[in-house]
Amino acid sequence: MTEPALSPLNALNLYGLIAILRGVLPHEASAIGQVLYDEGFRLIEVPLNSPEPLQSIQTLSTCLPADCLVGAGTVLAPEQVIPLRKAGGRLIVMPHCDPAVIRAAKAAGLVAIPGVATPTEAFAALAAGADALKLFPAEQLGPSTLKAWRAVLHPSTALLPVGGITPGHLADFVAAGASGFGLGSALYTPGLDAAEVAARARDFMAAWKQAHSPRRKRQKTDTAHPGAANSQ
Numbered sequence: 001m002t003e004p005a006l007s008p009l010n011a012l013n014l015y016g017l018i019a020i021l022r023g024v025l026p027h028e029a030s031a032i033g034q035v036l037y038d039e040g041f042r043l044i045e046v047p048l049n050s051p052e053p054l055q056s057i058q059t060l061s062t063c064l065p066a067d068c069l070v071g072a073g074t075v076l077a078p079e080q081v082i083p084l085r086k087a088g089g090r091l092i093v094m095p096h097c098d099p100a101v102i103r104a105a106k107a108a109g110l111v112a113i114p115g116v117a118t119p120t121e122a123f124a125a126l127a128a129g130a131d132a133l134k135l136f137p138a139e140q141l142g143p144s145t146l147k148a149w150r151a152v153l154h155p156s157t158a159l160l161p162v163g164g165i166t167p168g169h170l171a172d173f174v175a176a177g178a179s180g181f182g183l184g185s186a187l188y189t190p191g192l193d194a195a196e197v198a199a200r201a202r203d204f205m206a207a208w209k210q211a212h213s214p215r216r217k218r219q220k221t222d223t224a225h226p227g228a229a230n231s232q
Helices: 008-014 026-038 053-063 078-086 099-107 119-127 138-150 170-176 194-211 214-224
Strands: 017-020 043-047 069-073 091-093 111-113 133-135 159-161 181-183
Touching (some): 119 133, 138 159
Parallel strands (some): 017 043, 017 181, 091 111
C-alpha cells in the first residue's frame, strides 16, 4: 500500500530524527535510504558537498514512499534552492542563518531549517520564515544552552541539535527541550554498508523512544520535585 504524503510540518512534528547522508554516492542512496525508512526515519538530507548530491536526492525522493521528506543540507545560497526542488527535494537544511536562503526556500514551498548558534540568529531566522532551528554545533552549545533558549523562544519552536549527537547523550538534549536531531557521522559515514547503517539507525531510534518513555518523564518530574514520589 502506498503511504500518504505528509505535509512538511507534520513530518517534522511526527519524526524528529533527520538522517544526514554526507558523502553518500548516488548508486548507494537507494539501499541506504530504504534501511533508514524501514527503521523509522522519515527525514533524510543529502548535504550539497556530497558527490552528485542532486542525483542522490532524486533517487531517494523517487524510491522512498511519499511520507518520507527528502532534501539537502549545507545549502549556502538562494540559487541552490530551485535545482533542489526540481530534483524532488522538499527540505533545506543550512549550517548558517541567511535570511535570503530561508526566504528562497519558503517561496519555493520547501521546509527551511537554518543553523543558528545565538538567540539573535534564532530570532532572525524565525522572522525570515524558518520552520525549525538547527542548533549547530550542538556539541559546543550543549543541553544547558538549549534549555536557556527554551525560556525565551515560543514554545512551538522546533529546536534540532546537530553536531556530535550520539545515542548515549541524546536523552540529555531531549530533557532540555530538543524537538529532534540531525544525525551525522554517528549514523552514517562514507563507505558504510546498508546493514551497518540499519544497526546504527536502530540504536538511535531506541534512544529516541527511551528518551520519550513515560517512565523517564516520571523520573524527570520526581527529580525536579523530590518530595513528589514520597507523597503518593
